Amino acid sequence: MTFIRFFLLLSVLLLAACSESTRTPYSQLDQQYAVESGGTMVDALSGEPSGLIAMLAGESSASAIAGNIFNSLLKYDKNLELTGELAQSWQVSADKKTITFHLKPNLKWADGQALTSEDVLFTWKVMTDDKTRTPYGADYKLVKNASAPDPQTFVVSYAHPYAPALDSWASLHVLPKHILQGQDINNSDFSRHPVGSHYYQLASWKNGESISLVRNPNATQGAPKIDRLMSRIIPDKAAQFLELMADNIDSMALNSVQYARIFPARPELNQQFNLYKELGNSYTYLGFNLKRKPFDDVRVRKAFNYAIDKQEIIDGVLLGLGEPVSSPYKPGTRWSNPKLSPYPYDPEKAKSLLAEAGYSDHDGDGIVDKNGQPLSFEILTNQNKEREMTAVLIQRRLKEIGVDVSIRVVEWATFISRFIKTGDFSAVVLGWGLGQEPDQFNIWHSSQQEPGQFNFIGYKNPQVDHLLESGRLELDPDKRMKIYHQFAEILYQDSPIVYLFAGYGLPAIHKRVKGIDNPAPPAGIGHNSYEWYIPSTLRRNEISAN
Amino acid sequence: MLKYLLKRLFWMIPMLIGISLISFFIMHLAPGDITTTEAGFNPKASEESRQKLRELYNLDKPVIVQYGLWLERMSKLDFGNSFASHQRPVFWQTTDENNNTKLGMIQEALPITLLINVLSMGLIILIALPLGIISALTQNRLPDRSITLFVFIGFAIPGFWLALMLMYWTGVAHHWLPISGLHSMGADKLSGFAQGLDTLKHLILPVFISAITGLAGISLFVRNGMLEVLHQDFITTAKAKGLPEGTIIFRHALRNALLPLITIFGLSIPGLIGGSVIAESIFAIPGMGKLFFDAVLMRDFPVIMGILTIGSALTLVGNLLADLSYAWADPRVRKGVMQ
Numbered sequence: 019m020t021f022i023r024f025f026l027l028l029s030v031l032l033l034a035a036c037s038e039s040t041r042t043p044y045s046q047l048d049q050q051y052a053v054e055s056g057g058t059m060v061d062a063l064s065g066e067p068s069g070l071i072a073m074l075a076g077e078s079s080a081s082a083i084a085g086n087i088f089n090s091l092l093k094y095d096k097n098l099e100l101t102g103e104l105a106q107s108w109q110v111s112a113d114k115k116t117i118t119f120h121l122k123p124n125l126k127w128a129d130g131q132a133l134t135s136e137d138v139l140f141t142w143k144v145m146t147d148d149k150t151r152t153p154y155g156a157d158y159k160l161v162k163n164a165s166a167p168d169p170q171t172f173v174v175s176y177a178h179p180y181a182p183a184l185d186s187w188a189s190l191h192v193l194p195k196h197i198l199q200g201q202d203i204n205n206s207d208f209s210r211h212p213v214g215s216h217y218y219q220l221a222s223w224k225n226g227e228s229i230s231l232v233r234n235p236n237a238t239q240g241a242p243k244i245d246r247l248m249s250r251i252i253p254d255k256a257a258q259f260l261e262l263m264a265d266n267i268d269s270m271a272l273n274s275v276q277y278a279r280i281f282p283a284r285p286e287l288n289q290q291f292n293l294y295k296e297l298g299n300s301y302t303y304l305g306f307n308l309k310r311k312p313f314d315d316v317r318v319r320k321a322f323n324y325a326i327d328k329q330e331i332i333d334g335v336l337l338g339l340g341e342p343v344s345s346p347y348k349p350g351t352r353w354s355n356p357k358l359s360p361y362p363y364d365p366e367k368a369k370s371l372l373a374e375a376g377y378s379d380h381d382g383d384g385i386v387d388k389n390g391q392p393l394s395f396e397i398l399t400n401q402n403k404e405r406e407m408t409a410v411l412i413q414r415r416l417k418e419i420g421v422d423v424s425i426r427v428v429e430w431a432t433f434i435s436r437f438i439k440t441g442d443f444s445a446v447v448l449g450w451g452l453g454q455e456p457d458q459f460n461i462w463h464s465s466q467q468e469p470g471q472f473n474f475i476g477y478k479n480p481q482v483d484h485l486l487e488s489g490r491l492e493l494d495p496d497k498r499m500k501i502y503h504q505f506a507e508i509l510y511q512d513s514p515i516v517y518l519f520a521g522y523g524l525p526a527i528h529k530r531v532k533g534i535d536n537p538a539p540p541a542g543i544g545h546n547s548y549e550w551y552i553p554s555t556l557r558r559n560e561i562s563a564n
Numbered sequence: 565m566l567k568y569l570l571k572r573l574f575w576m577i578p579m580l581i582g583i584s585l586i587s588f589f590i591m592h593l594a595p596g597d598i599t600t601t602e603a604g605f606n607p608k609a610s611e612e613s614r615q616k617l618r619e620l621y622n623l624d625k626p627v628i629v630q631y632g633l634w635l636e637r638m639s640k641l642d643f644g645n646s647f648a649s650h651q652r653p654v655f656w657q658t659t660d661e662n663n664n665t666k667l668g669m670i671q672e673a674l675p676i677t678l679l680i681n682v683l684s685m686g687l688i689i690l691i692a693l694p695l696g697i698i699s700a701l702t703q704n705r706l707p708d709r710s711i712t713l714f715v716f717i718g719f720a721i722p723g724f725w726l727a728l729m730l731m732y733w734t735g736v737a738h739h740w741l742p743i744s745g746l747h748s749m750g751a752d753k754l755s756g757f758a759q760g761l762d763t764l765k766h767l768i769l770p771v772f773i774s775a776i777t778g779l780a781g782i783s784l785f786v787r788n789g790m791l792e793v794l795h796q797d798f799i800t801t802a803k804a805k806g807l808p809e810g811t812i813i814f815r816h817a818l819r820n821a822l823l824p825l826i827t828i829f830g831l832s833i834p835g836l837i838g839g840s841v842i843a844e845s846i847f848a849i850p851g852m853g854k855l856f857f858d859a860v861l862m863r864d865f866p867v868i869m870g871i872l873t874i875g876s877a878l879t880l881v882g883n884l885l886a887d888l889s890y891a892w893a894d895p896r897v898r899k900g901v902m903q
Contacts, residue, residue: 060749066850068648076602151617153602153609189608205645207664225672226850227745250745252848256728257744264736264743431596431863434605451607460607470611 044289047529047556057552058246059531061269062258066226066251069209072191073145073152083249086231087214088191089238091119091138091172092184096539096546098351098454100184104133104192104215104238105172110493114179119172119187126236127194128219133238135166140195142174144203151204157186179491181498185455217242217548226251242548243533262526263287265558269527277524278337291526296538297350300449301343301520302405304397304412307444308514309476312393317375319513323361325368325419326412332519335407340521345506346450346458348520351540352495353456355503358510360517368419379420386420394422395444400433405447408518412447439469441476452520456502459486462509477514530556569888576880583876584638584869585631591868592627598647599623601862621647634869643670643873644866648859654870669855670870676746677839677851680770685836687775688782695779696786697818703791711783719780724842727773731846734769742766744848770847774840785828789821823894830886834879 067080070087093103102108105119125133144150145158160183164174176183194213198206212220215238218231231247250267252258259276261267272281272293281287304326306313313319332340342360347353372378377386377393385392397412399405406427413423428437437443450461460466463486464478485505492498525543527534533550534543598621599614618624622633637644643655646669656668695715699708735743742748742765751762793799794817802812839853852871859867891898 076606148616149620151620153599153606153613153617155613156610157608207666210666211664224747225667226854227747227848228749248749250749250848251850252744253845253854254744254848257731257846257848260728260731260736260743264739266743266749429861431600431861432594434600435596458607468611470614472605472607 044286047290051532051551051553051556053243053533053551054553055241055243055551056245056554057557058248059244059269059550059552060248060250060267060558062252062261062267063229063249064251064253064255064258067229070212070220071193071203071209073154074150074203074209076153083229083231084191084212084214085216086218086247087212087216087220087234088193089215090188090190090192091121092188094188094454094541096535096541098348098540100188103188104138108184111175114491114493115177116173116175117183117187119174121170121172122238123170125215125238127196127215128213128234128236129194129197130236131194131196132169133192133194133215134169135172136169137195138172138192139164139166140199141190141193144193144198145190147203149202149204157182158190179493181490181493182455182457184493185457188454218247221246239548243551244531262291265290265528268531269525272524272526274337274339274521274524277339277526281526290529292529292534292536294525294527294534294536294538294543295339296523296525296542297341297348297540298452298521298523299348300451301346302408302447302449302518304516304518305446305448305475306514307441307475308478309441310444312375312377312388313444315375316512317371318377318393319516320361321368321371321375321419322416322421323368323513323516324364324371325421326415326516326518327363328360328518329363330415331408331411334411335404336519336521339524340519343452343517343520344510345517346452346461346509347456347502347506348452348540351454352499353453353502355506357503358506361513365415365419372419372421377420384420385422392422393420394424396424396426397445397447398426398428398433398437398443399447400430401427404521405449409447438474441469441474446475447518456498457486457490458505459490462486462505475514477512479508479512482508482512530558572884572887576877576884579880580873580877581635584635584873587872587876588631588634588869589627591865592630594863597621597623597863598865602648638873643668643870646859646864646867648862648864648867654866655874669867670852670874673839673850673852673855674837676849677844677853678836680767680774680839680849680851681836683767684771684775684778685832687771688778691775692779692782693786695783697790697813699783699787700790700794700821701813708787712787715780715783718776721777723773723777723840724846726776727769727843727846730769730773741768744846746849770843770849773843782825782828785825786821789824790817793817793820823890826889826893827886830882830889831879833882833885834875837878838875 063079063082065077065079067075067077067083069075070080070084072081072084072088075081075084089104091103091105092100092108095101102122104121104125106122108117108119110117119135119138121133121135121138127133142158142161142164145152145155146161160176160180161174162177164172166172174183192215197213198208201208210223214234215236217234217237217239219234221230221232223229228248228250230249233242233245250261252261255273258267258270259272259280262270277293281291281293304322306319306322308314328342332338332342341349343349344358344360345353345355347355372386372393376388379386381387383392385394387393397409399409406425409425413425416423438446460472462473462477462482464473464480464483466473467476467478482505485501485508489498489501489505492501523542530552531550532553533546535546536543539545597618599617615624622630625633634644643653646652646654652666653668655670657665657671658668659665695711699711702708731743734741746763746766747759748762748766751759754762799812799817802816807816837852838856839849839851841853841857843849844851844854855867856871858864859871
């Protein structure tokens with residue numbers, strides 16, 4: 019019994035130790051404040067990065083953190099147009115094979131050493147080294163010759179003109195030669211103690227718990243307003259939401275239920291948080307194995323496209339928080355063809371297209387058939403709630419035009435290696451990126467159908483092949499735009515996949531963080547995060563045990 | 565006795581090799597490897613570079629060769645480096661030539677899981693023993709019925725749901741306890757004692773949740789053991805002798821009833837290092853359960869094998885310990901072992 023008494027005493031002590039924190043009245047949150055520096059912003063990460071060299075780590079959490087530490091030569095601005103980051107300017111030679119980057123003057127690493135074109139050259143060498151364990155080396159291996167003729171200039175030349183090159187230089191984080199030279203990059207401690215040149219530098223990394231960044235005094239792009247960024251690793255979305263409600267984190271990415279159901283029902287949340295909506299970087303589609311019957315028939319594919327109600331999927335699966343797409347590019351950016359609009363929901367047209375292709379219900383069992391074969395197939399998808407629900411809605415709509423669909427859900431690694439690589443599937447619900455770079459050679463070119471390559475649906479159209487090839491050779495943005503508009507239009511007519519939707523990213527950010535663009539530009543709200551600020555009266559009490 | 569011990573220890577070696585061989589093959593039966601999970605579906609990652617990675621990790625060799633390589637490393641007690649998390653050592657820390665120390669993944673996850681499991685095990689025993697005894701003494705009456713109902717509710721209730729409800733109640737509705745994680749923000753600025761208190765506060769909910777779900781097993785075990793003993797002749801004799809009730813229950817009945825618990829504790833030793841994936845994800849605790857689960861999803865073979873090997877070794881040791889302590893506690897068994 020003494021034990022029980024001891025425990026009671028302990029719990030009373032513990033409860034007493036947690037004092038109620040003093041809170042800012044909600045009304046103060048909506049006032050206007052002057053811009054000022056300082057403060058800490060806390061957000062939540064669902065996964066822990068494996069390291070902070072993004073090209074080796076690969077996962078999105080690594081890119082998210084490393085993006086605040088490292089610079090690239092180029093970057094995308096708020097409208098997703100390329101602009102200089104470390105580079106002040108760049109020129110493409112007349113034969114389009116050579117790109118010359120001029121670095122900004124007086125660039126420095128966080129440790130005070132000068133950042134020069136030698137560092138860029140070194141990074142390129144690391145990326146193309148056969149011993150480097152990265153899956154992302156392909157773009158850089160196309161460089162025939164790279165050189166750093168003087169500390170401000172970096173020159174790369176390609177065997178053929180290669181338009182996606184500029185995008186590749188916008189995604190390569192420049193690494194410091196003076197620290198990494200002679201080290202084995204795969205095992206280097208650098209990935210956990212990085213030295214970069216961007217707004218922030220690593221302050222601490224507690225495994226599995228949190229990663230803290232602090233302002234870099236030598237930042238190449240000027241000083242950000244907020245002093246410290248802290249990312250807490252909280253794998254469970256529900257737990258993240260509780261932490262947000264308790265005001266222990268400033269921001270998180272909501273799911274559609276939290277955004278569309280919980281927030282409207284709780285006024286006290288709306289008083290504390292601003293909600294944002296930004297179009298995500300990927301779209302979900304229904305893809306067909308074009309090497310199999312009946313998917314080789316464009317009329318059947320179009321019939322499926324007309325039979326599926328995309329708005330219903332957006333309303334049902336995303337609670338309305340998404341947009342239909344009609345090309346593989348972000349609506350509203352230059353690459354997206356404004357003439358295209360999604361196939362309307364038209365079951366009658368779908369039925370007549372099927373009849374045209376020879377499918378009608380001869381035996382009266384409710385399933386259309388041709389030569390005695392009923393039209394039935396299996397939709398495969400991975401364990402992803404959105405995709406599973408989408409598949410169910412598709413199943414129901416296709417049933418209405420007499421197509422029998424079954425659904426199979428498998429784990430991701432199994433999905434890829436057992437079904438996609440071997441081509442052993444009829445139809446899949448999957449997602450592709452809405453690229454900032456329009457080149458989609460790897461996904462649509464007919465040469466990319468080997469196991470492990472990305473044209474696994476087996477799409478083959480000589481016209482598209484030609485457009486994709488010429489798009490890679492063309493560096494002039496306006497001419498490129500015409501090429502990719504035409505490419506999207508042919509894809510739209512061929513309907514090798516049914517574009518379903520692009521979901522919104524739904525960040526909720528505490529109102530103490532000011533200076534955020536609303537509505538979000540195409541690049542999302544994060545494009546000017548260095549200008550965000552937290553007025554000192556609204557800051558959280560930083561050294562508190564609760 | 566020594567001979568018996570040596571024999572048991574010796575037999576563990578072929579057993580461990582057998583277990584690891586089977587685990588290794590089953591692990592490779594699952595489709596995919598690290599190159600499918602890491603950037604497997606990014607158009608910027610080419611198939612050639614993935615093939616190159618496969619070669620670097622020896623994943624292109626036949627499974628039996630890979631097992632041989634693994635066994636060779638294991639014979640030097642080298643658990644290898646993780647594929648997925650930037651070559652971190654799987655088991656214990658390593659220091660490179662520049663004096664940078666990389667902590668082992670199991671080394672970091674194990675103490676946390678162990679702490680939670682030992683605490684919750686202690687809590688379970690503290691609560692389950694009295695509950696079980698009271699149940700047995702009031703068999704089929706109100707206290708027994710309500711205790712049984714209570715422990716079964718604890719057993720049946722979904723742990724993640726209860727966890728979320730309690731997190732909401734103690735963390736959001738009232739600011740009594742922290743919601744998730746192990747340390748508060750800025751806890752490193754506090755004194756050592758305050759830091760300990762802070763971590764303890766973070767542990768209350770996880771320990772409570774894992775204890776309440778484990779209560780039913782032990783308390784019913786104690787109850788049934790007690791009932792069985794209470795109906796035996798020597799208890800009747802003790803009562804007939806006029807011994808006080810307390811002496812009968814605690815000296816004669818309980819000690820006999822607790823014998824089977826030794827087996828249970830022996831078997832729960834490997835369980836002590838295995839965390840619960842769901843609880844660890846919800847409470848954002850970087851423990852063993854999460855480590856293993858993530859490793860399986862990423863097909864991070866060295867980590868999977870490392871945890872499985874340590875787990876199976878501990879299971880075998882736990883069995884041995886259970887047998888030994890049983891022999892120590894029960895003269896009838898001791899005789900059997902000696903022969």
